[in-house]
Amino acid sequence: MGKPYGDDLRRKFFEAYDAGNSTLEQLAGRFLVSVGWAKKVSAQRKRTKQAERVPHRPGRKPRVGEELHPKVLDWVRAEPDLTLAEVQSKLQREAGIALSVAGVWHLLRKLGLRLKKSRSTPRSGTPRPTASDAKSSPRTSARFHRKS
Numbered sequence: 231m232g233k234p235y236g237d238d239l240r241r242k243f244f245e246a247y248d249a250g251n252s253t254l255e256q257l258a259g260r261f262l263v264s265v266g267w268a269k270k271v272s273a274q275r276k277r278t279k280q281a282e283r284v285p286h287r288p289g290r291k292p293r294v295g296e297e298l299h300p301k302v303l304d305w306v307r308a309e310p311d312l313t314l315a316e317v318q319s320k321l322q323r324e325a326g327i328a329l330s331v332a333g334v335w336h337l338l339r340k341l342g343l344r345l346k347k348s349r350s351t352p353r354s355g356t357p358r359p360t361a362s363d364a365k366s367s368p369r370t371s372a373r374f375h376r377k378s
Contacts, residue, residue: 235263237282240271244281247272294337298325306343314338 243261246252252260258268275281294302298321305320306312312320318334321327329337335345 234283235267239263240281240283243268243271244275293329293333294321294325294327298327299341301325302337303341303343306338 239261243257243263246257246260247254254268254272255265258265261268274284278284301324302317302321305317309316314331314334317338318329318331321329321334338345
């Protein structure tokens with residue numbers, strides 16, 4: 231993929247266009263750029279009111295803005311035992327933001343909050359898998375018992 235044209239080319243292009251002596255098509259030929267590029271940057275300047283390139287930010291855009299982060303932190307500090315579903319419903323009620331439970335989990339993780347495990351629950355009855363993927367049993371087999 232090619233590199234984007236620099237902001238200095240954009241500024242010179244727009245200075246010539248703002249002088250009003252040429253059309254976008256004529257300027258594209260003079261500056262050795264495509265007509266499509268000229269139309270694209272002209273529309274972008276109208277939309278953003280700036281001649282410079284808008285920085286590219288790949289990835290998903292967050293649904294919860296930075297302004298809500300302190301509010302969510304306050305909720306969790308006030309009630310540390312809130313579940314993800316309860317935080318989800320508070321976001322819906324108080325901020326009007328609909329997030330999935332996974333989205334709430336990602337938000338809390340981004341804020342540095344962790345899911346707490348209860349130490350009072352009993353351990354799982356499911357045995358841990360062995361490294362060799364062999365059958366594991368809570369009892370040893372009969373052939374390893376010595377008869378005394």
